[in-house]
Amino acid sequence: MDADTILATKDLTIEFKGFVAVNGVDLHVKRGTIHALIGPNGAGKTTCFNLLTKFLTPTKGAIVYNGRDITAMKPADVARLGLVRSFQISAVFPHLTVLENVRIALQRKRGSSFDFWRSERLLKALDGEAMALVEAVGLADFADIPAVELSYGRKRALEIATTLALDPEMMLLDEPMAGMGHEDVDRTAELIRRVAADRTILMVEHNLSVVASLSDRITVLARGRILAEGDYATVSKDPRVLESYIGVGHG
Incomplete structure (x- = not known):
């Protein structure tokens, strides 16, 4: 794991009674960036967050934070290392x-x-x-x-x-804009931008205009797998992404 990468997963997988919710995910989050995890409903985004913050234990694979393997650690210990999920402890x-x-x-x-x-x-x-x-x-x-x-x-x-x-080095935001009106969305987006000035943010978000304006990098999940990755311009033109978002990607 290079020094620029703050969080990485290798072959991250979780299976529930034969259903594979997250399937072989290799995620790399660069230090000091806003990284968005998007995808249609049921893509495995929140399950992925639950794995990263140790509320679920992977069936296989590894999670490395700041060069340290945290795969077997408890949620509170991971939070003490500086990886904190908003709306988890707060x-x-x-x-x-x-x-x-x-x-x-x-x-x-x-x-x-x-x-x-x-x-x-x-x-x-x-x-x-x-x-x-x-x-x-x-x-x-x-x-x-x-x-x-x-x-x-x-x-x-x-x-x-x-x-x-809690002075986190990295914050995970799970749908920070969910249920908000336009004015609150704008205010919260500006807040996230300010908060990101001296830390790393990984967020799950359905509002694609927010994702487009805030994110440095985007990972698209579909059926538990990574479908595409890149900046918004790249990802939004990917035919596989468009196909998975038909009827979904206007929120």
């Missing part, structure tokens, strides 16, 4: 404020996960760092609002802030 507490949610994520990074009984003084010490993250995701005006009152798109921004609190 459960948002609905009745706590935006700032309080980010503060808890910062506590978790320090290994004091749910130490709610710490002195107010110690917790207040995290407020500056928490507020910087709240500002980074465009939620400064909502810092004192309970998470339950946020719009769908802003909840997603808060989830990204709580993921950033």
Whole structure:
């Protein structure tokens, strides 16, 4: 694995009772890029994410992150290495404020996960760092609002802030735009672009216009296999991709 590659898989395969959901996938994600994983429904994208973040164990194959074989590691250990899936660790507490949610994520990074009984003084010490993250995701005006009152798109921004609190080197975003209106999509795309300035992002996304504008490289999955790979201009003209996306690829 060369120094430019942060995450690679070799022959990654998982079989469920005779059904092969991910089949011999060789994935190479370059450090400092936004890499999109796309494909029609049932292509194996989320299963692939579950394998990469260790929520599923492959039937065969290997996963290497930063030159280290993580195939047999536990999800929490992989997250500690800096490979974090947004919406995996970042459960948002609905009745706590935006700032309080980010503060808890910062506590978790320090290994004091749910130490709610710490002195107010110690917790207040995290407020500056928490507020910087709240500002980074465009939620400064909502810092004192309970998470339950946020719009769908802003909840997603808060989830990204709580993921950033763990200081990941690489973030996996599973359909970050799902269920969003146009305004939220634009805001979230801009947030992902900012977040990607100093880290690597791998994302599953159905919105192809978002994929086109954000991604440096795209891997297309179909029936658990890699169908095509390249930048958007290359992939979008590939006849096999067009065929697999008929009636699907306008979202």
